[in-house]
Amino acid sequence: MSKGIQAVRGMNDILPEETPVWQFVEDTARAVFEEYGYCEIRMPIVERTELFVRSIGEVTDVVEKEMYTFEDRSGDSLTLRPEGTAGCVRAGMSHGLFHNQIQRLWYQGPMFRHERPQKGRYRQFHQLGVEAYGLDGPDIDAEMLLLTARLWKRLGLDHVRLQLNSLGNPEARQAYREKLVSYFSGFRDQLDEDSLRRLESNPLRILDSKNPDLAEIIAGAPSILDHLDPESAAHFDGLRARLNAQGLAYEVNPRLVRGLDYYSRTVFEWTTDRLGAQDAVCSGGRYDYLVTQLGGRHVPAVGWALGLERLIALLSLGEAPRRAVEPHAYLVVVGSEAESEGARLAESLRDAVPGLRLTVHCGAGSFKSQLKKADRSGAEFALVLGESEVNSGKVGVKPLRSGEEQFQCEREALAEFLAGRLR
Secondary structure (H helix, E strand, O other): OOOOOOOOOOOOOOOOOOHHHHHHHHHHHHHHHHHOOOEEOOOOOEEEHHHHHHHHOOOOHHHHHHOEEEEOOOOOEEEEOOOOHHHHHHHHHHOOOOOOOOEEEEEEEEEEOOOOOEOOEOOEEEEEEEEEEOOOOHHHHHHHHHHHHHHHHHHOOOOOEEEEEEOOOHHHHHHHHHHHHHHHHOOHHHOOHHHHHHHHHOHHHHHHOOOHHHHHHHHOOOOHHHOOOHHHHHHHHHHHHHHHHHOOOOEEOOOOOOOOOOOEEEEEEEEOOOOOOOOEEEEEEEOOOHHHHOOOOOOOEEEEEEEHHHHHHHHOOOOOOOOOOOOOEEEEEOOHHHHHHHHHHHHHHHHHOOOOOEEEOOOOOOHHHHHHHHHHOOOOEEEEEOHHHHHHOEEEEEEOOOOOOOEEEEHHHHHHHHHHHOO
């Protein structure tokens, strides 16, 4: 291994042999989103720090411990985005996208959190996110979940399970918070350090603790579903009725909370038992008050995000389809005249055959060595252009996979031949 400059810890390279499955996931997701009428939005990687402090919450782990924050040369505090929703809301407010409009949006790209790197969790990670603004009924919540179920089906995933909960409106959530503080205060001597800290700042997060020693205490905590406001209870009933009507299986989990403060009403997670402790594949919910929280008028909203690294790790456990990246043909050129003529031939073939993947040999080399490289490329055909082919107006075609014999093809007929053999 080279002893030169190494990658920053927790920020990984995605190598050429890995990118096909990434492209497969991204292309599949894009197709599904478009089928449901969602449009792509692209936001900056860097935002003002106050955006995340005001939206995510000052006492969350993300803001307290995990953000990459720095001062620029103007003295402004900036942060590498740790998640996508806050930036999406900021962009929508900046450009008037929410004024008397319904928006269905999606985005993808890198996010940054200074966490302890482990399998499926990195300091630079990639998210896909889907968000809808301007709709407050349970029908859009159901659409989000049905869209996600369709994405799993297209990706060939059949071992993800949906968990569902409601956090109610802010008033109901505050009342429930007080009940949790009262309940967990009776177990102070048994709570771990994180839970003691959360008891004062964000007691709902105690319900999300992975400490097995607290499982029995958490199981006895009051259920938020018993403390919902009437409107949130009706909304949750409406969502479940729609999912039941569509036959989409789910589990109601009253202990499910989200790590970001802006969630209200519906929250959900798609989980798997195939990735060990990192069981959440996709998470989201409603954030009806976030636009107001950031200084805008009231705009109801719902959305989700998934980590691409974790999803791709899950796909790699099965037989994930991979996009073909091998060339259809590899052009072998022998001699200076063939090199010049080969470049012209290659461009004319690319013009004539849309989608043709054609690699032209570069770097000289003997005919034998070039054929070896053509074979190693995975191409179906080697196209041979030497002095005799240049003079005769033909191109040698050597099938590399089928066992057929090499033959000569008129240059004018080559494009038609290749178009008929594209795989």
